[in-house]
Amino acid sequence: MKYFNYKNSVSALIKEESEKIENVDIENVAFFKMMIERYEMALRITRHSVRRKKIITQINMLKNKNMFWANVVTDSSKIREIYIDENITEREFVEIISELYKQEFFIYAIIPEWEEELLNILSNQFVLVKNIILPNVFPKSTGYVGFVKDSQKQFVYEFYLRSMSMAIVFSDEDVSKHLDNTSNENIDIHNIFESNEISHITIGSDGGWLNITEY
Secondary structure, three states, rough: OOOOOOOHHHHOOOOOOOOOOOOOHHHHHHHHHHHHHHHHHHHHHHHOOOHHHHHHHHHHHHHHHHHHHHOOOOOOOOEEEEOOOOOHHHHHHHHHHHHHHOOOOOOEEEEEEEOOHHHHHHHOOEEEEEEEEOOOOOOOOOEEEEEEEOOOOOOOOHHHHHHOOOOOEEEEEHHHHHHHHHOOOOOOOOHHHHOOOOEEEEHHHHHHEEEEEOO
């Protein structure tokens, strides 16, 4: 994908809705998805309240632009959102997930080493694929790349509660063989599902909604 200045591109391409949009292709949508993912990763590792507000504002702006372009190009995926109450209980959250996944499903994640409580809860249910060094984290910290097969929906809420501090993807497809492709330079597990067109669910900023992508 070629690099371009996205602010200038927005100014040049987004006009009145009634006008014909030219020179818009799937690369534009892919670019904004990539930018959104980067900001969401920054949000997960940033604890400063002012910075978090700025990042959330930027994410919302990018999502609006991405939604516009997604409506004028052909995309094989169907994306919908389920909004979540900030005070949702474990029972309520599990009910939502159970409606989406009637049977067993996988939780793919990069768990930071400081999430010792979660690691203890998971015990030997977490299948470790590899260790990586988490970027933009000081002091240097390790991330554990792996997955859990959550047949009874007993761990999904624990991951939801920690969704701001780690990368998490839900899916009923086994993509464990792809996890080994992650590295210190490429820690985007979400891209595994996008590039292979595999249906999946991610958690939105601040745990406010579920992003459901179906192919």
